[in-house]
Amino acid sequence: MKNLKTTAAEMVKAARTRIEEIETSDLIGMVQDPNIVIVDIRDIRERQRNGAIPGSVHAPRGMIEFWVDPDSPYFKEVFGQADKKYVFHCASGWRSALTVATLQDMGFEAAHLKEGFSTWAEKGGPVEKIEKK
Template sequence: MAIGYKQLLAEADAEVSSLTIEEAAARLEDPGLVFVDIRDPRELERDGLIPGAKHAPRGMLEFWIDPESPYHKDWFASDQTFLFYCASGWRSLLAAQIAQRMGLKVASLRGGFGDWRRADLPQAQREPR
């Protein structure tokens, strides 16, 4: 029998560390933590993002992480911890699990950008491309 998204999320949650929005906000200026927004570019343009966050679309993540890929992004080759987030925390939890399996130090933002916005934490705007 196939497994559903709830089981996938539970398994990822057991493997990946998560930060609350309060814990993440306290580390916003931490040079050892890179915020990575995996949402679709249209979501960033519509809703904004966490100041200083890198953008790595979920569909390209594995290719951007892998140094053997022609799409590799050098900033993923650092020894920093990558804090993945999306709108609610589900996509980013699964993305963080994959990134961790690929060798990165990771965490996931519990509650995602939605909780971040509702808490009125710092936000930046992204201009349409």
């Protein structure tokens, strides 16, 4: 196999140096804040298997750039709320770090859950069951 110029781990490390990372315990304290929009970028199967943060918006990783771009035919109004703080999360914080770095490059301000959903329940975060559709 051909060597890569940059590994995925190096990309995540670089992203984390320039984005806002939120600790699990801090986001647990923000769950009821109406000014916070928690965005879950995990695959639907991950959500069904492990549950989700109540009230979180599900936005599949592959559509994020299109859903936040008001000029895109795929734009979602939930991302057009200028007065909200957006916090993205995945399972372990890798995908969300890359996502937030990309969104910042686009001019969309956001933060991410540093450890992802992996420590959410064990640190006392509420979890809702997601049913298969």
